[in-house]
Amino acid sequence: MDGTEDLCRAVEVYGDMVYRLALAQTHSSHDADDVFQEVFLRYLRAAPVFREEEHRKAWLLRVTVNCCKKLHRSFWRRHTVALSEAIPAQTQEEGELLSLLEGLPAKYRAVLHLYYYEGYDTAEIGAILGRSPGTVRSQLARGRALLREAWKGVEAQ
Amino acid sequence: MTERIYRDLFDRARPAPALVEEVLAAARPRRRRPARRLAAAALCLAVVLGAANYQALAAGLRWVVRYFTGVGAAAGPVLVVEEADRWTEGEWLCQLDGVSQGDYLLLELYLVSPEEEAHQAVCRELRVYAGDTPLEQGDTVYAQWLPYDGFAAQGRSWMSLAGLDCGPELAWKEAGYQSRVHMAFTYRLPEEVPAELRYELLDLEGGETRAGTLCLTPAEALAARSDSRTFAQGTVTALVSGDGRQLSVYAHRRETGDGVTLTGASLFHHQVTFLGASGTRYPDAGEGFRSFVSGQVCLQRAAAPDWVEEPIVAVEIGAVQLFYEYDRTEADGTSVRARDTVTYGSLNWVISLE
Numbered sequence: 001m002d003g004t005e006d007l008c009r010a011v012e013v014y015g016d017m018v019y020r021l022a023l024a025q026t027h028s029s030h031d032a033d034d035v036f037q038e039v040f041l042r043y044l045r046a047a048p049v050f051r052e053e054e055h056r057k058a059w060l061l062r063v064t065v066n067c068c069k070k071l072h073r074s075f076w077r078r079h080t081v082a083l084s085e086a087i088p089a090q091t092q093e094e095g096e097l098l099s100l101l102e103g104l105p106a107k108y109r110a111v112l113h114l115y116y117y118e119g120y121d122t123a124e125i126g127a128i129l130g131r132s133p134g135t136v137r138s139q140l141a142r143g144r145a146l147l148r149e150a151w152k153g154v155e156a157q
Numbered sequence: 158m159t160e161r162i163y164r165d166l167f168d169r170a171r172p173a174p175a176l177v178e179e180v181l182a183a184a185r186p187r188r189r190r191p192a193r194r195l196a197a198a199a200l201c202l203a204v205v206l207g208a209a210n211y212q213a214l215a216a217g218l219r220w221v222v223r224y225f226t227g228v229g230a231a232a233g234p235v236l237v238v239e240e241a242d243r244w245t246e247g248e249w250l251c252q253l254d255g256v257s258q259g260d261y262l263l264l265e266l267y268l269v270s271p272e273e274e275a276h277q278a279v280c281r282e283l284r285v286y287a288g289d290t291p292l293e294q295g296d297t298v299y300a301q302w303l304p305y306d307g308f309a310a311q312g313r314s315w316m317s318l319a320g321l322d323c324g325p326e327l328a329w330k331e332a333g334y335q336s337r338v339h340m341a342f343t344y345r346l347p348e349e350v351p352a353e354l355r356y357e358l359l360d361l362e363g364g365e366t367r368a369g370t371l372c373l374t375p376a377e378a379l380a381a382r383s384d385s386r387t388f389a390q391g392t393v394t395a396l397v398s399g400d401g402r403q404l405s406v407y408a409h410r411r412e413t414g415d416g417v418t419l420t421g422a423s424l425f426h427h428q429v430t431f432l433g434a435s436g437t438r439y440p441d442a443g444e445g446f447r448s449f450v451s452g453q454v455c456l457q458r459a460a461a462p463d464w465v466e467e468p469i470v471a472v473e474i475g476a477v478q479l480f481y482e483y484d485r486t487e488a489d490g491t492s493v494r495a496r497d498t499v500t501y502g503s504l505n506w507v508i509s510l511e
Contacts, residue, residue: 011181019172037179116164123385
């Protein structure tokens with residue numbers, strides 16, 4: 001498979017996954033667009049070879065998080081917008097969750113997304129993000145606790 | 158419930174078709190431009206954007222710093238390999254890149270993997286030729302890498318990138334690689350430095366040989382401000398780019414009256430501070446330091462973090478490490494040329510741009 005075919009296939013299979021993680025981490029559709037482009041351009045340049053398909057997926061997730069971090073360091077203040085602008089809520093519950101997510105510190109976002117949406121366990125998330133499983137466990141617990149506390153606050157109102 | 162709502166929300170998030178098309182367009186063949194012109198365009202762009210972004214422009218993975226602040230201030234011209242040679246060995250991406258300073262050429266072989274796995278076959282020999290003449294190996298780093306038990310004189314070959322938080326290898330980590338093998342080799346260059354070198358890389362276990370060529374080209378220099386300090390072993394000059402965002406130090410390779418010759422000067426990542434106009438102190442970004450300093454080829458670049466927006470008005474160096482040669486008298490009365498290092502701390506060496 002040449003580079004073009006390989007990239008087309010990767011975008012087709014994993015494009016949504018990369019974009020959703022980028023959006024979950026940056027909370028901005030403009031930033032998610034930038035990260036999406038950067039991730040697949042890196043994929044094209046690096047042309048990594050994988051023994052198993054799962055490794056390709058993990059590579060793309062890891063690079064997405066790294067690209068988000070880089071963007072966060074460089075342009076965060078300029079690009080911050082509400083997540084609800086990127087994914088408009090269709091129910092009251094969604095609206096409430098969006099406002100809770102918007103208050104969630106950046107360091108918990110990728111871990112929560114990989115757990116909630118991609119269905120990885122903490123050891124797998126640790127391997128993808130290059131963090132220890134203990135760190136992931138504590139970030140996940142803290143992130144979920146923050147959401148729970150905020151959720152209770154919403155319900156009490 | 159949170160998980161279900163979360164999934165429902167993100168199920169609706171998708172990249173726009175125009176964005177996907179734009180990315181795919183990058184992969185389609187287009188009219189070729191000569192590599193040199195392309196490189197020149199990238200260099201011009203790097204100047205416009207600030208050289209701190211150059212690594213990102215230079216194909217993402219080419220972390221060798223092709224800009225040095227004030228090249229030529231000390232020990233002759235600095236040459237860099239014009240384009241690193243890259244190939245794959247199974248899942249490992251391999252890269253041979255390098256830089257020369259004065260009489261010596263430092264070549265660095267990287268093997269990086271997207272997985273955290275140890276590389277078993279790290280026995281390599283690198284032969285480098287100017288025409289048909291083999292280059293002599295350097296004095297402190299050799300042309301052959303063999304398996305070591307414990308201490309390896311040339312550094313550490315295999316390493317996980319997971320815990321890395323500074324250094325030029327961060328570029329590998331950010332590109333998604335999890336482990337690397339690094340082998341450094343040095344060679345003495347002939348008096349007339351050729352523009353092209355030929356190499357043979359021998360896999361001493363597998364028995365395979367890879368041959369290729371590397372072109373050397375002068376490194377670009379940035380406008381700089383300089384300041385010097387003299388230590389017992391010799392003089393070191395610090396050079397700061399015009400915008401204050403980059404710093405290099407160079408040793409003046411002159412023999413003192415005591416027969417001591419300073420051969421290199423090295424910065425410490427945590428001992429470089431960039432001072433903003435508001436008085437805020439910014440640490441070195443830690444991305445431009447070379448991972449290997451042999452004393453014969455010693456090139457580093459410290460840089461202010463790219464997220465700093467205010468002007469930099471001064472740079473402070475807290476410590477430097479010096480590499481030097483001296484005459485040592487042995488027990489039998491004979492004299493040998495020996496090498497050593499010394500570190501000077503608490504320097505409070507501030508180079509102001511105002």
